[in-house]
Amino acid sequence: MKITILGSGTLVPDLARNSAGVLLESDGVRSLIDFGYGNVHQLLRLGITYHDIDRIYFTHHHPDHMCDLIYFLFSTRYPQDPRRRSLEIVAGPGFKAYFDKLMDAFNNWLVPKTYPLEILEQDEETRQYGDLQVTTKKVAHIEISRGFRFTDPNGKTMAISGDTDYSPGMVELGKNADLMILECSMPDDMKIIKHLTPTLCGQMARESGCQTLCLTHFYPPCDMADVLQTCQRQFSGKIILAQDLTVIDL
């Protein structure tokens, strides 16, 4: 599988760091994990349009993780070039009710007319979507929040947290993974509740036994702090500090 960080930032507007989003490509299928502000444009930079996404997984529905869904869904209705491909959205329990309210709030202008859209709620379980095996577990952020673990047919595994604080469920999802992507919101001395720091990320990576750790979801103070060195004190594997459009091949 091939992983591209679309946005390595947060809710803070930043030209260098768009809001949270990851593109996962496996066997010709394109999936997104989260879809924050700026991600539609990031996809365009990769030559990927609203026709080309097959499935979207949401870790939770804070705006910095989902707002470009609005942009995306409306664009699929472009009368000269409407989307035809079916679309699936996978998220935790409660997402369907939230999605219906969102459709309502926009007077149904976002409701697809030319393609099927299915919302699939997944709690703490494992399901198969195409060639990907997908396991979800609760993480420590908001009620709907779920972390994901993706396994491709070659046995390559990627786990991703979305937003979370220290979370045993996330450590479980990252067990011996080839890659674990964790949010790293703030430096240790500025920790905010329900989010991680470089030390906690390193600790979780060590406990999981993952091969490579990718840190993302950086608030601006992280760009001034020694995130890498702090994390390395906890975790001796490879650490990648995500930039927008960082690519990781597994």
Ligand SMILES: [Zn+2]
């Ligand atoms: Zn966030």
Ligand SMILES: [Zn+2]
């Ligand atoms: Zn959040």
